[in-house]
Amino acid sequence: MSDDNPPEGFLRIDFDRDRPVTFNTHVGTLYCKRGTKGTRDEFVLGFRVHPHMCNPAGGLHGGMMMTVSDLVGTMGGGTLVGLRKFLPTVSMTFDFVAPAQRGDWVEGRAEVVRQTRSLLFTEIALTVGETRILRASQIAKIPSGEGQTFGKARLDRSAEVAAKRPPA
Amino acid sequence: MSDSSSVPPGFQQLTATGFAEANGPWFEKVEGSRLIRGFLPGPQHSNTHGIVHGGMLAAFLDSLMGSTVFHVLHRRCVTVRLSIDYLLPARVGVWLQGEAEVLGRDEQMVQVRGRLYGPRHDVLAGLGAFALLHRQRVPKIIRS
Numbered sequence: 001m002s003d004d005n006p007p008e009g010f011l012r013i014d015f016d017r018d019r020p021v022t023f024n025t026h027v028g029t030l031y032c033k034r035g036t037k038g039t040r041d042e043f044v045l046g047f048r049v050h051p052h053m054c055n056p057a058g059g060l061h062g063g064m065m066m067t068v069s070d071l072v073g074t075m076g077g078g079t080l081v082g083l084r085k086f087l088p089t090v091s092m093t094f095d096f097v098a099p100a101q102r103g104d105w106v107e108g109r110a111e112v113v114r115q116t117r118s119l120l121f122t123e124i125a126l127t128v129g130e131t132r133i134l135r136a137s138q139i140a141k142i143p144s145g146e147g148q149t150f151g152k153a154r155l156d157r158s159a160e161v162a163a164k165r166p167p168a
Numbered sequence: 169m170s171d172s173s174s175v176p177p178g179f180q181q182l183t184a185t186g187f188a189e190a191n192g193p194w195f196e197k198v199e200g201s202r203l204i205r206g207f208l209p210g211p212q213h214s215n216t217h218g219i220v221h222g223g224m225l226a227a228f229l230d231s232l233m234g235s236t237v238f239h240v241l242h243r244r245c246v247t248v249r250l251s252i253d254y255l256l257p258a259r260v261g262v263w264l265q266g267e268a269e270v271l272g273r274d275e276q277m278v279q280v281r282g283r284l285y286g287p288r289h290d291v292l293a294g295l296g297a298f299a300l301l302h303r304q305r306v307p308k309i310i311r312s
Contacts, residue, residue, distance in 0.1 A: 026190070
């Protein structure tokens with residue numbers, strides 16, 4: 001979406017790469033920022049709140065918060081521990097701490113609590129600026145063997161590439 | 169549910185806005201105190217593996233549980249906490265429905281249990297705490 005105006009460093013996540021639209025694309029647009037390893041910004045997911053993400057009261061729908069934090073846990077948590085597999089969610093608990101509204105820029109970060117051979121325990125926070133709007137904890141399954149990769153998701157670097165291109 | 173690839177008889181389509189509209193249509197059937205809600209998952213509800221996205225399931229169950237509170241207690245509410253266990257995957261093109269039950273309440277909070285299930289198996293189990301809004305109050309989020 002052109003009016004998302006993501007902060008510096010965020011790139012659109014291209015989940016489907018010209019294939020039919022799946023849920024992650026349908027609810028979005030979702031963005032991702034990668035930062036220095038070991039910092040809280042190592043993996044950040046972000047999105048701008050639009051009407052199609054809102055509840056009848058005009059605030060960000062809880063379903064959207066849950067969708068994004070699920071993704072932050074499996075995709076972000078997996079990235080933090082170096083797993084490129086698709087991790088199916090086993091269990092999640094969400095605390096809806098505060099509302100967000102149309103136009104807000106929401107960010108999601110994960111913290112890995114523990115990784116076992118078959119499970120990944122993460123804590124997830126969604127924030128608007130300094131305000132935390134959702135706290136979640138997740139248990140995801142780590143499939144044995146190679147497993148499936150995380151779909152075809154990749155970061156759309158076309159804007160970044162265009163910016164770096166020397167003026168003609 | 170003889171034909172699981174279509175909306176079963178007796179279900180009415182809900183009018184919706186925003187997130188619910190974008191991810192609908194959702195259907196409802198009322199049988200006395202029972203409120204049953206369902207939807208037919210399409211490709212737009214799925215992840216890249218052809219199963220229904222966990223976020224979509226969570227959103228649908230949350231909405232169903234909140235609506236059950238309104239159906240049973242005639243009070244509007246907001247979700248404070250929701251805990252969800254993913255039991256088995258739900259498939260695209262296979263009708264999915266759910267119902268919820270009010271377990272307990274006081275003046276401020278309601279405890280609700282909910283589940284989603286397909287024609288063959290349970291998909292999702294949820295337990296939630298919802299805060300009741302005052303009778304006259306409409307949730308207001310947009311700062312004026």
